[in-house]
Amino acid sequence: MNLILSSLTDEQGKVENFLSSRTELYNIKPIGIGTPYVESLSSYISRIAEDHNLAVSALLSKVIAPMLNIDYLKDQLSQGIIKDTSHFINENSPVTLEYSNALELLTSRDDLRSLTMLNWQGIFSKKLFSRYRKWCPICLNKIKSNSKIIYEPLIWYISDIKKCEVHEVVLHDKCSNCKRNLPFLHKKLMVGYCQYCGSWLGDNLVFNKKNLTEEDTFIYQNYKELLANSSKQSIYPTRVFISNFLNRLMKKLDIRSVAKLANILELNPGTVNSWVKGRRQPSSESLLKIARKIGLTIYEMIYDNNKKLVLEIKKDSYLQQQKSISISEIEDRLKKEVNSKEPKSLNRISKEYGFYIDTAKRNFPILCEKVTENFNSYKEQKVKKRRIEIEEKLKDCLSKETPISLNQFSKDNGITLKTAKTVSPNLCKKVVKRYEEYIHELKRQRVQIIKREIKEIVNTLHQKGIYPSSNKVQENLENKHLFRKEWVKQAWKEALESLGYN
DNA sequence: TTCCGCCCAGGGGATAATAC
C-alpha cells in the first residue's frame, strides 16, 4: 500500500513538475534571428497574440503586464494604456529590456533581446529609431504572395534607414488608406496591416523610387552586420567603447593630440575631445561618419582590432596649411574678410586660412575686432530674417480657412514648437486659440446634429406606435455608445417630454 | 486620445580661458 502511495506521490510530483515547467505562451520561433532581417519585438508580439487567438490588448494587459517590474509601465499596460511607451519597444531603453525579459520568461526563450537593439546599447545613444512603423510595400506583397509568415524586420524601423535595400523605394510610414502614422504597439496591432483601418500595408502601389547612394549602402552594411551578429557575441560594447576606441586609434596612428584626430576625422575638436574623454557619446550619425572616414564598419571597430585602417587624409587639411601663411598674408585675408558680404567668425577664418587667432589679434587687433563685429551683426541679421520668416508663416497659417493646431503647424513647416514659441509667443497663442475655438465649434455642431437625430428617431418611433425607449433609440443611432453621455440622455428625455411622455 | 506647456537631458558647435 505504502509502495502504491509512494509511486502515486512520485507520479503526482512528476506531473506537478511538468506543469510548473510549462510556459504561459507557446515557444514561437522569431523570424530571421542571426540574419540582418531579424524580426522586431513588436512584430513578434503581434504574431504571438495571433497564434494564441488573443487580441494584442489582452496579451499586453493580462499576460505581459503582470510580468513587468517597472511600476508605472505595469500600471499603464494593465489599464490598457499602450501608446505612451510603445515607441521604446524595439530599441535599447529600460522599457525594451522589461518587455523582452517578460516575453523571454513567458515563452521560455533566451534570444528575444536580439529582436531589439538592447545588445548594442553601449554604442548608441537615444534617437536610434523612428517613432512609427515603417515598411516596404513591395517586400510585404512578396512575403504574402510566397505564402510565407508575414513579419516586419527590425531594420526597417531604424531612423537612418530610409529606403528598402532590395527594391530601392522609400520606406512608407503612413497607411495609404487612413493616412495615419502607426505606433509600434497598439491594441489591434497586426503585422502587415494598419491597426486603425485594417488595410493591407502592401496595397499602396505608388512608389517613390530612389536609387541607393554609396552612403545608403554603407549605412545598410553597418546595421546589417550589427543585426546579424546581435545574437552571436558573448561580449557586447559598453558606454566606454568609443572613448577606448578613439584612444587606441590615436595610439595606432601615432596621433599625439585630439585636435589632430579631429582634423583627420573632419569633425569639431571640442566634440571629438568630449568623446575621447568619455564625457559624451557620439550620435549614430557621428559614429557612422567616423567609421566611414577610417574605412571600417561599426562592427569591425568593435570586434576587429587588427583590421587595417584605410584613412584618407585630405592633402589640403587645416593642419598642413598652417605652417605656410605669413603675417602679411594674414593681414590680406583679414582685409578681404572684413569686406565680405557673408562675414565669417574669426575662428572660422583662422581655420580656413591656417593661422592662429592669437597671432592675428596681436598683429592686427583693430582688423580682428572689425571682423568679429561684422560677424556678430551678420548673425543678428540672420536671426532677424529667420524670425520674420517664421512670423510670416504663422500669419499665413492664421489666414487659412481651416484652422490647424500649433503642433500641425510645426510638423508642416519643419519649425519646432520651441522655436515658434520663442520667436513669436503671441502669434502662437493666436494659432492655439483659433484651433481651440474651431474644435469647440465642431463639437457644438456635432452635438446639435446628434440632438436632432435623437428627436427624429423618437418622433418616428412614436408615429409607428412604438414607445421610444432608450434601447430603441440607441438601436437606431449610428454610434451605439452615445447614451453613456449625460447630455445625450437629457436630449432623449426632452424629446420624450415634447411628445407628452413623462 | 490629442494637444499643450513646462522641464530636463543630451548632442553639437563656437569661443574664450587655460595649460603646456
Place this chain on the structure above:
DNA sequence: GTATTATCCCCTGGGCGGAA
C-alpha cells in the same frame, strides 16, 4: 605657439501632468 578644456548657446526630443 599650440593643444585642451570649460562654458555657453542652440536645437531636438522625451517625460509628465493637465485640459478638453
